[in-house]
Amino acid sequence: xxxxxxxxxxxxxxxxxxxxxxxxxxxxxxxxxxxxxxxxxxxxxxxxxxxxxxxxxxxxxxxxxxxxxxxxxxxxxxxxxxxxxxxxxxxxxxxxxxxxxxxxxxxxxxxxxxxxxxxxxxxxxxxxxxxxxxxxxxxxxxxxxxxxxxxxxxxxxxxxxxxxxxxxxxxxxxxxxxxxxxxxxxxxxxxxxxxxxxxxxxxxxxxxxxxxxxxxxxxxxxxxxxxxxxxxxxxxxxxxxxxxxxxxxxxxxxxxxxxxxxxxxxxxxxxxxxxxxxxxxxxxxxxxxxxxxxxxxxxxxxxxxxxxxxxxxxxxxxxxxxxxxxxxxxxxxxxxxxxxxxxxxxxxxxxxxxxxxxxxxxxxxxxxxxxxxxxxxxxxxxxxxxxxxxxxxxxxxxxxxxxxxxxxxxxxxxxxxxxxxxxxxxxxxxxxxxxxxxxxxxxxxxxxxxxxxxxxx
Amino acid sequence: xxxxxxxxxxxxxxxxxxxxxxxxxxxxxxxxxxxxxxxxxxxxxxxxxxxxxxxxxxxxxxxxxxxxxxxxxxxxxxxxxxxxxxxxxxxxxxxxxxxxxxxxxxxxxxxxxxxxxxxxxxxxxxxxxxxxxxxxxxxxxxxxxxxxxxxxxxxxxxxxxxxxxxxxxxxxxxxxxxxxxxxxxxxxxxxxxxxxxxxxxxxxxxxxxxxxxxxxxxxxxxxxxxxxxxxxxxxxxxxxxxxxxxxxxxxxxxxxxxxxxxxxxxxxxxxxxxxxxxxxxxxxxxxxxxxxxxxxxxxxxxxxxxxxxxxxxxxxxxxxxxxxxxxxxxxxxxxxxxxxxxxxxxxxxxxxxxxxxxxxxxxxxxxxxxxxxxxxxxxxxxxxxxxxxxxxxxxxxxxxxxxxxxxxxxxxxxxxxxxxxxxxxxxxxxxxxxxxxxxxxxxxxxxxxxxx
Numbered sequence: 001x002x003x004x005x006x007x008x009x010x011x012x013x014x015x016x017x018x019x020x021x022x023x024x025x026x027x028x029x030x031x032x033x034x035x036x037x038x039x040x041x042x043x044x045x046x047x048x049x050x051x052x053x054x055x056x057x058x059x060x061x062x063x064x065x066x067x068x069x070x071x072x073x074x075x076x077x078x079x080x081x082x083x084x085x086x087x088x089x090x091x092x093x094x095x096x097x098x099x100x101x102x103x104x105x106x107x108x109x110x111x112x113x114x115x116x117x118x119x120x121x122x123x124x125x126x127x128x129x130x131x132x133x134x135x136x137x138x139x140x141x142x143x144x145x146x147x148x149x150x151x152x153x154x155x156x157x158x159x160x161x162x163x164x165x166x167x168x169x170x171x172x173x174x175x176x177x178x179x180x181x182x183x184x185x186x187x188x189x190x191x192x193x194x195x196x197x198x199x200x201x202x203x204x205x206x207x208x209x210x211x212x213x214x215x216x217x218x219x220x221x222x223x224x225x226x227x228x229x230x231x232x233x234x235x236x237x238x239x240x241x242x243x244x245x246x247x248x249x250x251x252x253x254x255x256x257x258x259x260x261x262x263x264x265x266x267x268x269x270x271x272x273x274x275x276x277x278x279x280x281x282x283x284x285x286x287x288x289x290x291x292x293x294x295x296x297x298x299x300x301x302x303x304x305x306x307x308x309x310x311x312x313x314x315x316x317x318x319x320x321x322x323x324x325x326x327x328x329x330x331x332x333x334x335x336x337x338x339x340x341x342x343x344x345x346x347x348x349x350x351x352x353x354x355x356x357x358x359x360x361x362x363x364x365x366x367x368x369x370x371x372x373x374x375x376x377x378x379x380x381x382x383x384x385x386x387x388x389x390x391x392x393x394x395x396x397x398x399x400x401x402x403x404x405x406x407x408x409x410x411x412x413x414x415x416x417x418x419x420x421x422x423x424x425x426x427x428x429x430x431x432x433x434x435x436x437x438x439x440x441x442x443x444x445x446x447x448x449x450x451x452x453x454x455x456x457x
Numbered sequence: 458x459x460x461x462x463x464x465x466x467x468x469x470x471x472x473x474x475x476x477x478x479x480x481x482x483x484x485x486x487x488x489x490x491x492x493x494x495x496x497x498x499x500x501x502x503x504x505x506x507x508x509x510x511x512x513x514x515x516x517x518x519x520x521x522x523x524x525x526x527x528x529x530x531x532x533x534x535x536x537x538x539x540x541x542x543x544x545x546x547x548x549x550x551x552x553x554x555x556x557x558x559x560x561x562x563x564x565x566x567x568x569x570x571x572x573x574x575x576x577x578x579x580x581x582x583x584x585x586x587x588x589x590x591x592x593x594x595x596x597x598x599x600x601x602x603x604x605x606x607x608x609x610x611x612x613x614x615x616x617x618x619x620x621x622x623x624x625x626x627x628x629x630x631x632x633x634x635x636x637x638x639x640x641x642x643x644x645x646x647x648x649x650x651x652x653x654x655x656x657x658x659x660x661x662x663x664x665x666x667x668x669x670x671x672x673x674x675x676x677x678x679x680x681x682x683x684x685x686x687x688x689x690x691x692x693x694x695x696x697x698x699x700x701x702x703x704x705x706x707x708x709x710x711x712x713x714x715x716x717x718x719x720x721x722x723x724x725x726x727x728x729x730x731x732x733x734x735x736x737x738x739x740x741x742x743x744x745x746x747x748x749x750x751x752x753x754x755x756x757x758x759x760x761x762x763x764x765x766x767x768x769x770x771x772x773x774x775x776x777x778x779x780x781x782x783x784x785x786x787x788x789x790x791x792x793x794x795x796x797x798x799x800x801x802x803x804x805x806x807x808x809x810x811x812x813x814x815x816x817x818x819x820x821x822x823x824x825x826x827x828x829x830x831x832x833x834x835x836x837x838x839x840x841x842x843x844x845x846x847x848x849x850x851x852x853x854x855x856x857x858x859x860x861x862x863x864x865x866x867x868x869x870x871x872x873x874x875x876x877x878x879x880x881x882x883x884x885x886x887x888x889x890x891x892x893x894x895x896x897x898x899x900x901x902x903x904x905x906x907x908x909x
Contacts, residue, residue: 055514056494056844088762097772100762105830107837110761124841156775156800163730164778164798168629276623310547311563320555323612326619349619380563387566391583393515395846451626 037403038230039413042237044246045218049403049413050233051225053396059226060396061133062122063141064404066221067214069194070116070187070255070337076210078194081114082158082202083210087121088112089150091143096150099136108133116188117337118408124397127227134222134240141215142244146207155202162193170271171278171449177267178447179341182282185256186338216247223404225396253337253410258284261443268448276326277354278347280447281361285438287336289410296334297422298430299342299438303332304381305373305431306364307344311380313364314344324352324360337409342438354448365439372432386420494844496854496864499688501695507680508854508864509691512847516586518684519847520596521855522699525677527577529645529711529789530668535660537652539578539672541614542665543571546580548609550598555609558595567592569599575646576788577859578672583848586685589694597698603669605662618654629732632724632899639722640736640895644714646790674706675699681854683847716792719893723902731804731900732796735811738889739784739791742860748873749881750793750889751784752831756823757814758782758795760834765814770797776807793889801900808896808903819890822883832874839867 039049069080090096103110108125123133166172176191183189193199222241224233261284288296307314307330318325328346344365346357392398406416497509528539547562547569548555562569567584580600584592624630634649641647652660678699682691716736740750758766758781770780780797795815799807823831843853857866 053514055512056840058840058845097763097768101830104760104763105833105837107834107839107841109838109841124845126837126840153773153775157771157778160730160776160798160800161778163800167729168798273627274623275625275627276619311559319616320612323615326616326623347619347623349615383566384563387585390515390517390585391568394517394519394583394848397845 037413040230040234042217042242044242044244046220046222046237046241046244047407048222048233048237049224049407050228050230051223051396051399051403052228052230053225053393053399054227057126057227058124058396059127059130059224059228060122060124060400061130061137062120062223062225062400062404063137064118064120064221064223064408065214066117066219066250066253066408067119067210068115068117069190069192071214071253072187072190072210075198076202076206077190078158078192078199079202079206079210080119081193082155082199083207084112084114084119084121085154085158086146086151086207087140087144089154090145091139092145093139093143094136099140102132102136114192116192118405120404120408122397122400124226130224130228130233131236131240134236138240138244141217141220141241144211144215146204146211148204151204151207155199158193158199159196162196162199165193166191170269170273173271174267174269174447174449175280177269178280178282178445181265181267182284182341182445183258184261185258187255188336188338188340214250217241217244218246219250221404221407223400223407225400225403255338258339264442265445266448267445268450270450270452272452274449274451276347277448277450278327278345279354279358279449280343280345281358282341282343282445282447283438283440283443284339285332285342285434287338287340287409288334288415289337290339294422294426294430295434297419297426298434299332300334301378301381301385301423301426302368302373302431302435303330303342304384305377306330306368306435308381308384313368314346314361317364318346318357318360319349322360323350325349325357328357328361335405335409335411358446362441365435365441368432368435369439372428375428378426378428378431382423382426385423389420494850494867496867497688498864499682499691499695501692501700503675503696503700505675505678505680505695505699507682507691507695508858509681509686509688510683510850510854511685511687512683513685515847516685517583517847518586518589518592518682518686519581519583519851520680520682521579521581521848521851522678522680523577523579523855523859524672524674524706525577525679525788525859526672526706526708527574528648528650529575530672530708531645531648531652532664532668534656535652535664536648536656537617537650538660538664538668539573540651541610541617541657541660542603542668543573543578544613544617545605545609545665546571546599546603548613549604549606550595551602551604553598554604554606558598561591562595565591565595567595569596571599573650575650579855581848581851589686593694593697600673600698601701603665605665605669607662610660610662610665614657614660617651618657621651621654621657628724628726628728628899632726632732632897635724636722636734636897639720639897640716640792641714641790642717644790645711646714646787670703671707674703676704677706677708678702679855679858681851681858683851683854711789713789716790716895718895721896721898723898725902726899728900729801730798731801731807731898731903732798733804733808733811734797734897735795735815736895736897737793737795737815738892739786739793740885740889741791742786746881746885746888748870749877749885752828752835752874752877753818753823753882753886753889754782754784754793755831755834756827757818765818766795766797766811769810769814770799770807774806774810776800776803776810780811804898804900805903808898815890815894818886820887822879822886825879828877828879828882832877835874836871839870 037051041047072079106129108123110123112121180189314328318328325346326349330344332342333340344361348354348357499509500506531538565588569582571580582596638647740747758764766780770776777797777799782795785792785794844850
């Protein structure tokens, strides 16, 4: 459900607006009453989570829709994200920009983001303004006015966004194609922002259909974190979101699944802008939603032990001890609806070549597959995960993100509360087992980012 | 999931902001409206002063500190020294070598970070309150007794060199370098923070020790602490961590520098998207018209989705994903910067639109309504932008100290902002925006006559 720590890999195809899912919150050790998270559902099916934090007169208001790019119709890639932009246009009650002006006028901040599995809209404001935010947000859930006049320029904006995130960044271009290779059938093979030629064709009809299908209270989650009481939030939510009629019931999010993967694949990008080569290697693995028997927790801890920071095996082995790598690490993207990816990466340093680094990464993986991990390094990894949840409580937006992303991918409030215990329960044998089961070199996808003039790999 | 999120807006990290805004305080920076943060001034027996906000709702302590100096203090020919040093504080201190230190830090459950800017070296530690003895002890060792062992020096240096080489053909990085030099000339601000392959090769452990001695002292230190700790305990902690540092720093003076305007710097590269940056004169933080300038800048290109530039460039014309302005203030220089990235075949048009918006602001200034809205924004945004976590509060308190704004500034600024008049804002708009800017372009060559 939740990543251990967020770490950037060589080059991400997209930038986060918000720090994401650091780890689950620390509700395991006897929460104080005024910290208790509450959760309830409105009559129209909208789920609500309230996370009180009374340290500063600030509140973070988020609405999460259980729809992301992986839910898009074929040939319409980018519509989820494009639609997210269109939500900032006018409604039947408020002209375009009015909501934004309201937020700005009180010094608030706002934004929105789209991923494979969800789309979220959020504002951070003073508690007095919360009801106003809810009222505007509820309004645009159903009353958006979509015209060709607003759609054209916004599509141009998104094409610029794609150029600046992807075309301007060789690492991002490579990652797109690695994903398209790793996922042979699942929609995660298509970039969240969409393929250029499909974005160019997105239109008002597509946007309207998407809106009518997915934007309804019974497909949304309200998360409010900050200087508020659950009872007050409930009353305000009923007055605003509660007035919206329930939408048609959506079918379960059953998407195309991956076939059995039997090949080792390689994706190479050679680019004039690259001077030093780097590589990544990815595997298809279960997510917190698809995993059974604690495998997701084990994969999370495996990524931490193998490549989660400067105490990890890859960093200590390749960067510190052997001195052959400038970077080396691993990450697991666990908070996903469908099967997800586990990735290792590295880049050479000094006289070392890329192949040498890749072989050394493979050796570290084989060591875990053959010999497992020690109880001590597992305990330390667990400690880092559990304490990161205490640190997460220091920031209401982190807390709101943890709850929103978990619930929007099919998890529950209880899953978050129990996460520390499930992490604590993982054994060294389980780590070894998931490494052996999933990190099979014959079923991996390697991505190589190479300088134009070099033939080395 | 982190690899695949895409958003409506993100902070722009274009080529130009990389150099020019790295250490600059982006505005609106300092000012509080309703947040009632109770700040105590704590002075240790040895005279180390810290600002403290006591808060027990989460069992953690966040400390931030800054030593004035930074990469402007790098000796000529040894550029990159301060930056290299910030990579070495958790690589061995006191009796502990790199490995032993990191193991103990991890066991203590504390997070320690050091970073460097043009004007200072900053540090932070976030710790669990019940593990503070061990955490403060390790911080003391790192701050006072870094070892600078040869093996970690060589390793961190080669990682930095690797990064420099890796960016050697990256057009954004190369353009940022060229722009810095065009704007700041021979001033230390023009130098790359991370140094060069050549300068890094000359740096020895003795250089690091000398730099540490000159820059880590009690008279150029600013400290802020937020969390589960009381004033009496903090007093002892301050002496524990900083008390044995030299009393006086030994910093070389740095001259003030104004950005060189009225020039066009073009880096030609066949990119599908052109990065544009315009640099106008700025206003120093201690100038009487600083807040008037901040309000004007907010109306021009600040805020999230509501500025004049955002409206004209993105909303009306769809020319860019992001366009924004910032007042970039460093210790010895200030500037007003406008940045965007736009489709290359419409870059000339975009530049023209930006110049028109600026011209109109210079000639007419904002409206009364815009000014009122900007004031409300700046009053309300303070808590949200500055006080949403222990670390953010501590960082804000350090900024207030380095800007010499006073411990009661959060309250005072409300009146200061409200007192700004429309005439003052118009005046500052005229003063800053009638200058001929430095225009920086990264992308294919612009068509003739399309430079706005």
